[in-house]
Amino acid sequence: MKRPAIPDVLAECLEELGFLDARLLAMTFSPDVPERRLPEHVRRGDGWRDCLAQQPEDTLRIAEEWLEEKRPPWLHGAAAWAWLTYARPDSVALAVRVQDVAAEQVPDWRQALRGRPVDPAWASEAARAERPTVFRHLLLDALGWNGALTAKLLEQAAADPEPLVRWCVARHAPAYAGAAAALCRDLCDDADAGVSRQARYSLCLLDPAAGVSRARRAADALDVWLLGHFGNDACVAPLEGAAAALPEAAPAALADLGTRAACAALVRMGEPGVPALATMLGDRPATVEAWDAAARGAAAVLQGKPRPWADDAQEEPMLFRWRASLAPGGSALRRVIPPGVVSGEPGVMEPGS
Secondary structure, X not given: OOOOOOHHHHHHHHHHHHHHHHHHHHHHOOOOOEHHHHHHHHHHHXXXXXXXXXXXHHHHHXXXXXXXXXXXXXXXXXXXXXXXXXXXXXXXXHHHHHOOOOHHHHHHHHHHHHOOOOOOOHHHHHOOOOOOHHHHHHHHHHHHHOOOOOHHHHHHHHOOOOHHHHHHHHHHHHHOOOHHHHHHHHHXXXXXXXXXXXXXXXXXXXXXHHHHHHHOOOOOHHHHHHHHHHOOHHHHHHHHHHOOOOOOHHXXXXXXXXXXXXXXXXXXXXXXXXXXXXXXXOOOOOOHHHHHHHHOOOOEEEOOEEEOOOOOHHHOEHHHHHHHHOOOOOOHHHHOOOOOOOOOOOOOOOOOO
């Protein structure tokens, strides 16, 4: 005999699933957690999903209630995942469900859709201009995340009048070759700030030289962040020059760059450079000589440790692996974006970014 559901237990499982997804994203950028620690958290998530699967009707009911309420992003994302899993909606049902969702909830749905198997109907539905914009956006994002965007769909979406649709091209262009790079360069000057910022980040992944060249104007905090992650010593001067206008972002970018020349620039800054030097050198003195001691022959230093990782590869923190993935031909980690970087809201860790 099937036991009746205990709603509080199902709700707790759904909450834990949302919190776990948030934790996994945070761990991707941890300077302390190695990759070998991630599977235990993934297994925990599998356990929560197994629990919810025991009572699919009741799980669906709870998910639908949550979707009608204002919930923290990751919990709303877990509810969206549960609804997709147990409602098994067709394209029409999905379009109806998402067409009027609040703007702040769109990333939650992105997160949920990215993990679904690609539906063959998504491409044709996403191309139909008469479909709801949010619906098309979500399908294009899911297709892009799973490497299923065609060249024709990319080109069509890049020319779409809706920023949400163009954003998908800006976000996923690095996963595609050929014309995607040209589309991304054009979108860097998009009239919509969100599309433009995303395209500038993606251009650095697609064509680091072109992306860094554009970012050297150091017009805003995103530019200097890009120089710190994708640049070289030729970027030290523009970063040092940007410190007056961007007194927090520019020193932080020099620390991200992590080279001896970047360290020297921070030392020249005096007091404003001290926090960034502490990030770069750890507990060592804020001097170029301390950088030399920390580097031990490496080209750059991050979080007080040589970069690339010089010790046991099994203990390499996720932050180092993510940084390495930014190079051309890097691992799939390169498609994960740090919270707040592109949105311009530091510290905001929303799903589906």
